[in-house]
Amino acid sequence: MTEAAVSSAPKARTTARRPDSIRLLLNNSLATGGFIVLVAVALVALAAPFLPLADPDVTAPANRLMPPFSPDHFLGTDALGRDILSRIVWGTRVSLAVGLSATVIAAFFGSLIGLVAGYAAGRVDSVLMRGIDMIMAFPYILLALAIVAVLGPGLLNALYAIAVVNIPFFARNIRGITLGLSRREFVDAARLSGKSNVQILFIEVLPNVLPVIIITMSTTIGWMILETAGLSFLGLGAQPPQADLGSMLGEGRKILFTAPHVSVVPGLMILVLVMSINLFGDGVRDVLDPRLKSGVLTRPVARTTIDRKEAPSGLKPRGDAVLDVQDLRTEFHLGGTVYKAAGGVDLHLAQGECLGVVGESGSGKSVSAMSIMGLVPSPPGRIVGGAAFLGDEDLFSLSDERIRQLRGADVSHVFQDPLSTLHPLFTIGDQLTEAILAHRRITRSQARKIAEDLLKLVRIPNPAERLKVYPHELSGGMRQRICIAMALANDAKVMIADEPTTALDVTVQAQILSLMNTLRHERNAAILFITHDFGVVSAICDRVAVMYAGKVVETGTTEEILNSPAHPYTAKLIDCVPVLGEPERRLDAIEGRPPMVNNLPQGCAFADRCPKAQADCRAAPISVTEIAEGRSVRCLHPVKEGEHV
């Protein structure tokens, strides 16, 4: 078996790019609204000394409690005859400054404690975290009150108090993230390169934590303004005659019924300020969070959105196929750009057959396979055309409940990395039993017995004992066997295996392939096997579908494809594979890169890299031609028998 993978071809992933941060923020209308209001309020507050406003502290008893819209006093006056408009502008300035400063202080000290505790771990972590726990053990507002009581009332002391009570919030968050990061390989690599702990902490770890600090700050600042206002309201923050929003609210409280505008105006200002900061903060969080790739506020739903423009009335399941995917079109919509990841994919699988899907990275293999059971994340993914028949049922027309029943029962999945597929906190036995009980009405002990039999089936020695272990206690090969056992737990008709052996070493890979081959014959299950590796294809697949830029460009039996590839792309892919024992053989990397799937050419997507391309290849979309029974190619000038491209 040849070892090399098609991935030895130039890495040419057509990455679906994330729109830039400003555009993402603008896409979120609530965040944009919050930002505009916040900037407007901040500009007015900053410009306070230059605005033609009355002195906020000058009292005028003759003008006391004038209602809003009075001459010279647009928002009226308070109990001492001071202009409310002027006090609001100056008060907002103070509240913003205090909230911002308290956030910066809390973020600085909290993050520093979190970074050191998470990185140093052990005793340092224990000491720092117990200190933080002590602060957290007091109700925070009580603690803030106690601090101000000790330091004395005043705006600066209120600021310190609010900052101190918020330090644990940052420390806890940042410590958790640092703890995970410090055990990552890039930190080990930095250590091996001779960097000191301080350098590692600030050069390697901090940049990874920074987005979280910014996100936490942006969502905390509104809260800090509220807390400062709370202390001022109680008379512990800003002292007369200085105004901040909380102290203005406190003063207005006493005359709430006789002159409501005195408290309503600062109350509304706090609402507007905190709301705009929170909405903007949420927007910043969504932009900085890479998991929200599309920048939309929604989380992926449990099933890919089906958005077929028209019902595929002409599509019917073909003959003996257990799984028949026809003209599958799956797109990703990212900030106005459409990525056609699967652009009309046809795949069919007979019972007990293994179909290999090969192609360069980014050609749409995984997206096509994941679309079948609706596992492509939505948003941003959506299925916009085609059908996938499981027997007679079109999977894209079924209810969510029916899909849930079929997942793991009729169609199961085996993924590349078993460690991330298996739950780290449950034993193998628990996870297998759970998979069985999800689809069968049997007792837990019966399910446990089936789980033990499954482990025997996948050749795991001492199965009863292995049921009690956790995933991290097993080797990579063993873990993948467990995943295969799980995929077989409910006698699935179709197993979709997405590069299940890529993460394994050669010997274990051979064992897993041989196991899958035996099991599919024993159980008559069909396998859709995604791989980069023609060696793997020749070991297990009956037929092969070659994908390029979201389309199947050639299908045929493994023997036909490997011995006489018809599409120049297939021929080039095979030429990339080194053959053991033939060191002198020339390895031809495919020149150029695949096109971006958001900008596909009108004609053949491979034309720019193809030595046989002619003008007609670029003129119009190329349809599939059947060149022999069960053998088809999407090419106008296929490679002839014995021809070298």
Ligand SMILES: Nc1ncnc2c1ncn2[C@@H]1O[C@H](COP(=O)(O)OP(=O)(O)OP(=O)(O)O)[C@@H](O)[C@H]1O
């Ligand atoms: N969640 C996603 N959001 C946006 N684009 C995506 C997403 N998943 C995949 N894509 C894009 O869809 C296209 C096809 O990706 P896919 O993962 O199917 O390729 P592949 O052939 O399986 O590659 P590989 O072998 O590297 O896994 C790529 O351009 C990819 O960037």
